[in-house]
Amino acid sequence: MTSVWDDVVGQEHAVSALSAAAHDSQYMTHAWLLTGPPGSGRSTAARAFAGALLCPQRGCGDCHECRTARDGSHADVEVVATQGLSIQVKDARELVQLAGRRPSVGAWRVIIVEDADRLTERAADSLLKALEEPTPRTVWLLCAPSLEDVIITIRSRSRHVRLRTPAPEAVADLLVRRDGIDPEQALYAARATQSHVGLARRLARDEGARTRRRNTLHLAVGIRSLGEAMSAAANLASIASEESGASSAERDAAERKRLLEQLGADPQARTQPPHIRGQLNTLEKEQKTRATRFGRDVIDRSLVDLMSVYRDALMVQVGTPVELVNADESELLATLAQLFGPEQLLGCMDQIGTARERIEANVPPLLALEAMAIGLRVPTRHTG
Known part of the structure; x- marks a missing residue:
């Protein structure tokens, strides 16, 4: 029923x-x-x-x-x-x-x-x-x-x-029942997104999203120098820009065409009357604002993913019997647990949390990501 x-x-x-x-x-x-x-x-x-x-x-x-x-x-x-x-x-x-x-x-x-x-x-x-x-x-x-x-x-x-965060198994069951997703893939996506229903559905259905997530996680062991920190920050920012552009290009064009039709204008005309150009300018500003928000949301999701791998490495290191978000990345977690001490792992999580707060407070994302990436550099020697 x-x-x-x-x-x-x-x-x-x-x-x-x-x-x-x-x-x-x-x-x-x-x-x-x-x-x-x-x-x-x-x-x-x-x-x-x-x-x-x-x-x-x-x-x-x-x-x-x-x-x-x-x-x-x-x-x-x-x-x-x-x-x-x-x-x-x-x-x-x-x-x-x-x-x-x-x-x-x-x-x-x-x-x-x-x-x-x-x-x-x-x-x-x-x-x-x-x-x-x-x-x-x-x-x-x-x-x-x-x-x-x-x-x-x-x-x-x-x-x-x-409302509370649902159990991964409940989210996976929904994806199987509602969207016909393979049960194993559904459970992976539910755990990887920490039971975020919408993101889990997207991750389970989009191989590109899964690849981008894996690349983001592996940044944790790839930042060893200042140059690599700058490169990692630029990569995170560019991923957000690409996703924002890809998701909005078709929708923006459709909105522009629909507006011109509502105004009785020719969508194929090279120039438009002043009053129509004014409406188009307003629409373009709204679209840019939406793209900015979407880009920030993409970055925030990437940072949540990145934070989860440091958290899992800490759980592995101290032997806490809790469910891991990235259980399928056991080799990566073991490497992180060897490279960083417990306090350093907590420090990395703090760096990511600070970056999220700065971006939410309208600090330019690239600047916040660069400062974060510098703090995520792999230590030259283990101090744990």
């Missing part, structure tokens, strides 16, 4: 709370804050909840309401997925206006903000009135990594549901 909650894996407590609210109005409220680490399925849970609220059977998983709520095409479901670095005040004001309208076809109007942590301070302030004086039959589903990532005035007006 199918359910709208089938893709929300390893989140029994959250599913129980949200399902109860969909079935019984005494558990329902006008604003929910769903938090959890990257890959835990915050957006998936929010969309499933929307389906359960709109479904006549409260979440059958098969009906039109469930299917369109999950894919974001339902008339009463608005999904805000940030493509830039932040959600601006003008976007928040548009959502407030939408929240004031009655549902058009269903029992609820559902507004899902997938990146509530990216609301600017002014944008968050714009939402407060809608949260303080909720419109009947409108529900807000705000998603963020943690409570601390959302300003206190927002989180104090929302009911909190915390």
